[in-house]
Amino acid sequence: MLAAATARGEAVALIDTCDRFDPASAEAAGVDLSRLLWVRETGDVIRALKGMNLVLQAGGFGVVACDLAEVRSPALRQLPSTTWMRISRVIEGSPTVAVVVAAARVARSPGGVTIALEAARESPRGRWSGAADRARLLCALDLHPRIVGGR
Helix, strand or coil: CHHHHCCCCEEEEEEEEECCCCCCHHHCCCCHHHHEEEEEECHHHHHHHHHHHHHHHHCCCEEEEEEECCCCCHHHHHCCCCCHHHHHHHHHCCEEEEEECCCCCCCCCCCCCCEEEECCCCCCCCEEEECCCCHHHHEEECCCEEEECCC
């Protein structure tokens, strides 16, 4: 998604909640790093979401993605529901696409849509390269999108 947006000449932002982003892999996947704002956090989900809110309020981004995939579910459940309403209000009517990536369902779009990505049954663990555990890289993951809810 970031690669497609930067290829169109758009500026994009990534809120990296647990500091897991790999710029070299992103660049190899086609992301133009000169068009990427990378906001790094070391696990504080509240600060990461405040950062996302500030980036969305600033405007000018085609895509703003917030990576909460490594945040534990209990920490996500403790977030007040107003968190998502506040972010929803900021992007409503905006051309910016805001994406929250998490292991559990945490938010809906202003249109009320949640898309769940489920691993394909034939390859639930993905395809890896490399022989040793510490030298393996994820090459591909077959996912199937499913719309969970909508208005």
